[in-house]
Every structure is written in C-alpha cells, then in structure tokens.
Amino acid sequence: MDFKYYLPTRIVFGLDCIIKEKELLQELGGSALVVTGQSSARLSGALDDICKALDSLKISYDVFAGVNPNPTFDNIRTGATRARETRPDMIIGVGGGSPLDAAKAIALLATNQVDVEDLFKGGLSRPALPVVAIPTTAGSGSEVTPYSILTYDALQTKKSISYPSIMPRVAFLDARYTMTLPRAVTADTACDAFSHALEGYLSSRANPVSDTLAREAMQVLGKRLGQLAAGMEPDLEAREDLLYAALLAGMVIAQTATSVIHALGYPLTYFKGIPHGRANAYLIEEFLHFNREHLRNWPKLDDILDFMQVNSIAELGDMLRNLTGQPPKVTEEELARYAHLASQAKNVTNCPMVPSEVELLVMLRNALLA
Ligand SMILES: [Fe+2]
The missing domain is CATH 3.40.50.1970 (Rossmann fold)
Known part of the structure; x- marks a missing residue:
C-alpha cells in the first residue's frame, strides 16, 4: 500500500x-x-x-x-x-x-x-x-x-x-x-455529488482512503437518491445525509480529481445552460457502460450498483432520469464539438481506460440522442 x-x-x-x-x-x-x-x-x-x-x-x-x-x-x-x-x-x-x-x-x-x-x-x-x-x-x-x-x-x-x-x-x-432548495436543485446537486464519488472511485488516481470515502458517499446517496427519485421530499435528516455525502465526495475528488463525466458535462453547461450536476447525471450511465465494455470483470463496477441499490447499469440510468428528466435536444454537429472539447480536457486521462475522441462522441450520442 x-x-x-x-x-x-x-x-x-x-x-x-x-x-x-x-x-x-x-x-x-x-x-x-x-x-x-x-x-x-x-x-x-x-x-x-x-x-x-x-x-x-x-x-x-x-x-x-x-x-x-x-x-x-x-x-x-x-x-x-x-x-x-x-x-x-x-x-x-x-x-x-x-x-x-x-x-x-x-x-x-x-x-x-x-x-x-x-x-x-x-x-x-x-x-x-x-x-x-x-x-x-x-x-x-x-x-x-x-x-x-x-x-x-x-x-x-x-x-x-x-x-x-x-x-x-x-x-x-x-x-x-439546504432546506429551502427547490427540488430540482436538490436533485441536480445530489447527482453532482454522486458523480464525484463515482468518478473518484473509478479513477486511476484512487487510493485506499479515497475509496473508503467514495464507498460511504455512494452508500448514503444510494438510499437518498432513490428516495428523491421516488418523489419523497427530503426532511432535515435526509438533507444532512445529502450534505454529508457531498462532503465525502468532495474529499474524494480533492485526491483523485474528476474524470470523463465532468469533461463531457462542461460543454453541456457552457453551450446549453444545463445545470452542472444534471449535465453529469445524463452521462453517468454511458460512462459505466464504457467501463463495463473495456474492463469486463472490474469488481468496482458491481460495487457501485450495490451501493446505489440497483441491479443493473440500466436501472441506475432509469433512476437518474427520474431525477433529471429528459436531456436537451442536440445535433450531431454539436455533439462532435463537445466530444472534441472533452478530449482536450486533462481529466479524461484519469480513467484506467482513457476514451478516444470517437469513444467520447459515442458516449455523448448514446446519452443524448438515443
Ligand atoms: Fe462537479
């Protein structure tokens, strides 16, 4: 170690x-x-x-x-x-x-x-x-x-x-x-925290301490994001859990930085005005599919599904769509530009399997046009 x-x-x-x-x-x-x-x-x-x-x-x-x-x-x-x-x-x-x-x-x-x-x-x-x-x-x-x-x-x-x-x-x-936050802001920011924990957990820069923090963050978020997706209004106890999980996930990326999800999400925020956490949420499912395809037996991918209390990547995607709604309309030209911008971002290199610009485009296309 x-x-x-x-x-x-x-x-x-x-x-x-x-x-x-x-x-x-x-x-x-x-x-x-x-x-x-x-x-x-x-x-x-x-x-x-x-x-x-x-x-x-x-x-x-x-x-x-x-x-x-x-x-x-x-x-x-x-x-x-x-x-x-x-x-x-x-x-x-x-x-x-x-x-x-x-x-x-x-x-x-x-x-x-x-x-x-x-x-x-x-x-x-x-x-x-x-x-x-x-x-x-x-x-x-x-x-x-x-x-x-x-x-x-x-x-x-x-x-x-x-x-x-x-x-x-x-x-x-x-x-x-955080009690006065509108539901959409609560959901979007919780998705941001989830993407921090997830990207950090799957990062090539992860270490035993950041992994411990990421696991705890995702276990808390698994319960609370599930409740939010089911339409529950968070009470003070749920709000404390969300704030705690976001803190832990911040401690994770302070060590690992973010990776592909953030790199792809930033152009969506810049060009389409999508709130940061929501932009990330649109991309999580495809990022997990990409990792599953390239790193077949990576136990960390199964861990994430356990923490989030879902049986499959698709089920996790459904949960996130319940929170964020449908993604914005985009054209092929726009996606090509976003993929190019993301390929220039340093944080894409924090993955054990670094996606090419074409692979980034495929992820975007599957997430936003499918
Ligand atoms: Fe973020």
Missing part, C-alpha cells in the same frame, strides 16, 4: 455550527470579504448567521453578493477589485459551488497582482488569502477541494484551477441551509 492524503480543512458539521464554532474565524484575522451569489446565501439563513458571528467577534466585513451561476472572468475580476480595495484578512464563500469557487479565485487574486486568466498558468508568487466555505447546496464539495471551476469563454467551456492554498481553512456545514 502506497498513498498520500492531504486535507488541511477544519470541517465543522452540524446544526448552528457557525454560531457554536465562530471562534475559529478569529484565528484567521480581523476583517473579511463575504462572497455570495444572488440569493441562496440570504434565503438559506447562512448569510445572516455568518454576519451575526462576524459582528459578535468584531471582525469587520464587506459583502460581495454578485457571483453568477458558472462565474465568468469578468465576474471574478469585479470581486477581486473589491478584495484589493478592502484588503480583508480572509475570504468567506457562502452559497452553492459557484460562489465558493469564486471566493477561492478572488482569494488568489487578492494577494497576486495578476489577471484571472493567469490563474490557469500556475506559478503564482503568493498563496491565497485564507478561505472559509459555507455551502448552501449539497453537491459541489468545493468546501474541501483545492479547485475553483470557472467559465473560460475563450475555450468555450468550464475549466478548473488547482492550488493547495485555496483549500478552505474552515468549512461550516449546516444542513438547515
């Missing part, structure tokens, strides 16, 4: 965890920039809680509430300008994956006088400001990863940066913040 495992994030999970553990913020300094999206930070109660905690600790703060879903470079530049003006000691991201990822990019740009595009080149001279992450969805796992995924218009896709210094120092996970 030979592996490395790195997780510098202090994870605090539980109801009212921000208020109960607010002193952790004091260790990071005396001023903050709070980065949020348009509404979920406020609607969920998370923004109120963090503001109350900062007020009571006499930590000064400013709020940048302008992160768009799938943040663009301009969006990040606006936040970075605010950080450079207000010179905070820490950046606090509150929201779904997009605000958390934006907070990380802003934390890097606050200390490095470079443009957002330069973040993709590496070689920055200074570490990011400390990041605190408060997720209000159960999906991205960004609260425990070194990644920030941004919309890269010049490449017509979403693309990630990875820096150890943007791994959040503290992650506060309170499932109450």
Whole structure:
C-alpha cells in the first residue's frame, strides 16, 4: 500500500455550527470579504448567521453578493477589485459551488497582482488569502477541494484551477441551509455529488482512503437518491445525509480529481445552460457502460450498483432520469464539438481506460440522442 492524503480543512458539521464554532474565524484575522451569489446565501439563513458571528467577534466585513451561476472572468475580476480595495484578512464563500469557487479565485487574486486568466498558468508568487466555505447546496464539495471551476469563454467551456492554498481553512456545514432548495436543485446537486464519488472511485488516481470515502458517499446517496427519485421530499435528516455525502465526495475528488463525466458535462453547461450536476447525471450511465465494455470483470463496477441499490447499469440510468428528466435536444454537429472539447480536457486521462475522441462522441450520442 502506497498513498498520500492531504486535507488541511477544519470541517465543522452540524446544526448552528457557525454560531457554536465562530471562534475559529478569529484565528484567521480581523476583517473579511463575504462572497455570495444572488440569493441562496440570504434565503438559506447562512448569510445572516455568518454576519451575526462576524459582528459578535468584531471582525469587520464587506459583502460581495454578485457571483453568477458558472462565474465568468469578468465576474471574478469585479470581486477581486473589491478584495484589493478592502484588503480583508480572509475570504468567506457562502452559497452553492459557484460562489465558493469564486471566493477561492478572488482569494488568489487578492494577494497576486495578476489577471484571472493567469490563474490557469500556475506559478503564482503568493498563496491565497485564507478561505472559509459555507455551502448552501449539497453537491459541489468545493468546501474541501483545492479547485475553483470557472467559465473560460475563450475555450468555450468550464475549466478548473488547482492550488493547495485555496483549500478552505474552515468549512461550516449546516444542513438547515439546504432546506429551502427547490427540488430540482436538490436533485441536480445530489447527482453532482454522486458523480464525484463515482468518478473518484473509478479513477486511476484512487487510493485506499479515497475509496473508503467514495464507498460511504455512494452508500448514503444510494438510499437518498432513490428516495428523491421516488418523489419523497427530503426532511432535515435526509438533507444532512445529502450534505454529508457531498462532503465525502468532495474529499474524494480533492485526491483523485474528476474524470470523463465532468469533461463531457462542461460543454453541456457552457453551450446549453444545463445545470452542472444534471449535465453529469445524463452521462453517468454511458460512462459505466464504457467501463463495463473495456474492463469486463472490474469488481468496482458491481460495487457501485450495490451501493446505489440497483441491479443493473440500466436501472441506475432509469433512476437518474427520474431525477433529471429528459436531456436537451442536440445535433450531431454539436455533439462532435463537445466530444472534441472533452478530449482536450486533462481529466479524461484519469480513467484506467482513457476514451478516444470517437469513444467520447459515442458516449455523448448514446446519452443524448438515443
Ligand atoms: Fe462537479
């Protein structure tokens, strides 16, 4: 056995965890920039809680509430300008994956006088400001990863940066913040978490620790995704399970990164506006068929079906379609373009059997045109 495992994030999970553990913020300094999206930070109660905690600790703060879903470079530049003006000691991201990822990019740009595009080149001279992450969805796992995924218009896709210094120092996970999520967002983000656990579990970069985390994540998701697909409304206990599973799946991809499903899903989000987790969900069944075809007796594939409480890959596909509905209309030309873009993505090489561009096209075609 030979592996490395790195997780510098202090994870605090539980109801009212921000208020109960607010002193952790004091260790990071005396001023903050709070980065949020348009509404979920406020609607969920998370923004109120963090503001109350900062007020009571006499930590000064400013709020940048302008992160768009799938943040663009301009969006990040606006936040970075605010950080450079207000010179905070820490950046606090509150929201779904997009605000958390934006907070990380802003934390890097606050200390490095470079443009957002330069973040993709590496070689920055200074570490990011400390990041605190408060997720209000159960999906991205960004609260425990070194990644920030941004919309890269010049490449017509979403693309990630990875820096150890943007791994959040503290992650506060309170499932109450996910109670107000609409059903579609709950389903889409849960599918994102499932794809993280699954891609990590089947990755050539998997290790015994990431596998343990992935197994637990999928066992929890097997029960809860099944209930969601059957039409059940998640109660607080189910919401806690989903948040826990998303956290574990984030810990998995922090080690393994993502792979083919994410590479194929990003163009669907970029060109068709499909929410990230839903785009992944459309592709999971075909990715599993591809692995089954090339790696016939791979016990990990059977494990996944057991964890998800289904008897076949097709049954898993039916469950996911119950959650996501039918995929968007696409043309052959569009699929060819998406397959080409995905073939350029680094994460496709994280599979034991790396698909060619033609094989990526076949997966897309089967998933979206069949
Ligand atoms: Fe994802």
